[in-house]
Amino acid sequence: MTFTELYDRYFSKVYNYVRYHVGLAAEADDITGKIFEAALHRFGTYKEERGPLQAWLFGIARNAVIDWARARNRRAEVSLEDSGYPAGNEPRPDAAFEKKEEAALILEAVGALDDRSKDVIALKFSSGLNNREIAVITGLGESNVGILIFRAVKKMQSRIEAKKKL
Secondary structure, three states: OOHHHHHHHHHHHHHHHHHHHHOOHHHHHHHHHHHHHHHHHHHHHOOHHHOOHHHHHHHHHHHHHHHHHHHHOOOOOOOHHHOOOOHHHOOOHHHHHHHHHHHHHHHHHHHOOOHHHHHHHHHHHHOOOOHHHHHHHHOOOHHHHHHHHHHHHHHHHHHHHHHHHO
16 A cells, blocks of 8 residues: 555545544644654554554554643543534534534533543544454454443433433
8 A cells, every 4th residue: 555545545534533533623733743753754664473463553653642742731522603503505504503512412422431441432433443453453352342332422421411401
């Protein structure tokens, strides 16, 4: 695989992963660019026998997100204004409000998870990876990944339902 093919195949998955953790589009753009720049410089050092190319690339992405969070000395958070719901695409103001309210509940529920669970949820839902791919990237067992996802989703559901009752 050439670097161009790698970029074309994985850009959106890597960007979604970064955006999920960082939240702010401008910062996600910068970080994703740095990830692919690092991947380009290290592309010649990739060894297939050490693992799949996707795992290697997401390893770079995970490290970049961790470095970003450390540099900010805070947890990654998502601005509600930057939650991906442009006003011009909504049919009615009340529907837009409901979607933003639901997004806020989901973001709050994700924010309450521990870092490992957040990472696995991001890889699963924002990057669209399967449990086996996540296991390779994180170094966890495939069944452990499934259990982490199940428990994280249950925690999120409980938190959202509790908030809706208030």
